[in-house]
Amino acid sequence: MKWSEISIHTTQEAVEPISHILHEAGASGVVIEDKVELLKERESVYGEIYQLDPNDYPDEGVVIKAYVPVDHFSPENIAEIKDAINKLSEYQIDLGENELQINEVDDEDWATAWKKYYHPVKISDRFTIVPTWETYEPVHSDELIIELDPGMAFGTGTHPTTVLCIQALEKTVEKDDVIIDVGTGSGVLSIAASMLGAKEVLALDLDPVAVESAHMNCELNKVANIVTVKQNNLLHDIEGTKDVIVANILAEIIVQFIDEAYALLKQGGKFITSGIIDMKKEEVKLALIKAGFEVEETKTLEDWVAYIAVKK
Numbered sequence: 301m302k303w304s305e306i307s308i309h310t311t312q313e314a315v316e317p318i319s320h321i322l323h324e325a326g327a328s329g330v331v332i333e334d335k336v337e338l339l340k341e342r343e344s345v346y347g348e349i350y351q352l353d354p355n356d357y358p359d360e361g362v363v364i365k366a367y368v369p370v371d372h373f374s375p376e377n378i379a380e381i382k383d384a385i386n387k388l389s390e391y392q393i394d395l396g397e398n399e400l401q402i403n404e405v406d407d408e409d410w411a412t413a414w415k416k417y418y419h420p421v422k423i424s425d426r427f428t429i430v431p432t433w434e435t436y437e438p439v440h441s442d443e444l445i446i447e448l449d450p451g452m453a454f455g456t457g458t459h460p461t462t463v464l465c466i467q468a469l470e471k472t473v474e475k476d477d478v479i480i481d482v483g484t485g486s487g488v489l490s491i492a493a494s495m496l497g498a499k500e501v502l503a504l505d506l507d508p509v510a511v512e513s514a515h516m517n518c519e520l521n522k523v524a525n526i527v528t529v530k531q532n533n534l535l536h537d538i539e540g541t542k543d544v545i546v547a548n549i550l551a552e553i554i555v556q557f558i559d560e561a562y563a564l565l566k567q568g569g570k571f572i573t574s575g576i577i578d579m580k581k582e583e584v585k586l587a588l589i590k591a592g593f594e595v596e597e598t599k600t601l602e603d604w605v606a607y608i609a610v611k612k
C-alpha cells in the first residue's frame with residue numbers, strides 16, 4: 301500500500317499547533333525531527349544510552365511528518381492544511397521556513413520509519429530495553445534485558461509512563477506473584493513482570509495488533525510460558541485473585557475500572573497505574589481512595605504520574 305508523507309519544515313513553537321492541524325485533517329500520528337533532541341541533556345540517573353544519528357535531523361528548525369493513505373487528501377484538502385498553518389502567524393507563531401512537501405512512500409517505509417530513532421535504553425536499576433535489530437552487550441551481570449519489536453503497537457518501553465511502571469514493578473513484584481497487565485501494548489510490562497519472578501501474568505489489550513505484538517515479544521523474551529496474552533476490554537469477565545495489577549492507560553480509562561481492579565486483588569495486593577498526565581493526577585488519586593485503596597507511592601517523570609496503591 302502507498303502512503304502520503306506530508307512533511308512541514310517549521311519551528312519548535314509551531315510543532316503543537318501544526319501537529320493539531322494534521323491530526324484534525326486525519327493523520328493518526330506525527331513524527332517530529334528536531335535537532336534539539338541531539339543536544340538534550342538526558343536524565344542520566346540510569347545512564348540511558350542514546351545513539352541518535354545527526355543525519356536524521358534538519359540543520360535548522362523542526363520537520364513534522366504525518367502519514368495518511370495516498371488518496372486521503374485532495375489538492376483542496378492540502379490547500380486547507382496550508383491555509384490553516386499560514387493562519388497561525390496571525391497568532392504571532394513563528395512558522396520559520398514553512399515549507400510543505402508531499403512524498404509517496406510504501407507501507408513498509410513508514411511503518412518502520414520510527415525504527416531509526418529507537419536504540420538500547422537503560423530505563424531502571426535493572427532493565428535495559430533493546431530493539432530486536434540492535435546488538436547490545438550487558439554492562440552489569442544482573443542487568444535484565446528486554447528485547448522488543450513493538451511493531452505498530454504502543455510500547456517501545458521508553459515512554460515515561462512505561463518507565464514509571466517498570467520502575468514500580470521492580471519495587472513491587474515478588475517471586476511467584478500472579479499479575480494482570482491491562483493495556484499490554486507490546487507486552488513490555490508483562491515481560492518485565494515475568495523477568496522479576498512472577499509465576500503467571502495475564503496480558504490484556506483491546507487492540508488485536510497489540511495482542512499479536514505482545515505474543516511475539518513474549519516468545520522473543522522466552523516468557524510465553526508465564527504470560528497469557530488475551531484480547532479483552534479492560535478487566536471485564538476476568539476472575540481469580542491477583543497479587544499485582546498494572547495498567548498504563550490514560551487516566552480517563554483507569555477511573556472506569558478501579559473498582560474491578562480492587563475486587564480482583566488480594567488483601568495487600570498492589571495496583572500500579574500510570575498513563576496519568578499531571579493535570580489528571582488528583583482525579584485518579586481520589587478515585588483510588590474512594591475504591592478503598594491506600595496510595596503508597598507517587599512517582600513522576602516529565603509530565604507523567606504513576607501510583608502504587610495498596611488494597612487495604
Ligand SMILES: C[S@@+](CC[C@H](N)C(=O)[O-])C[C@H]1O[C@@H](n2cnc3c(N)ncnc32)[C@H](O)[C@@H]1O
Nearest residue numbers: 454455462483484485505506507510533534548
Ligand atoms: C499507553 S499503552 C501502554 C502499553 C504498554 N503497557 C506500555 O506500558 O508501554 C495503552 C494500551 O492500552 C490499550 N487499551 C486501550 N483501551 C483499552 C481497553 N478498553 N481494554 C484493553 N486495552 C486497552 C491500548 O490498545 C494500548 O495498547
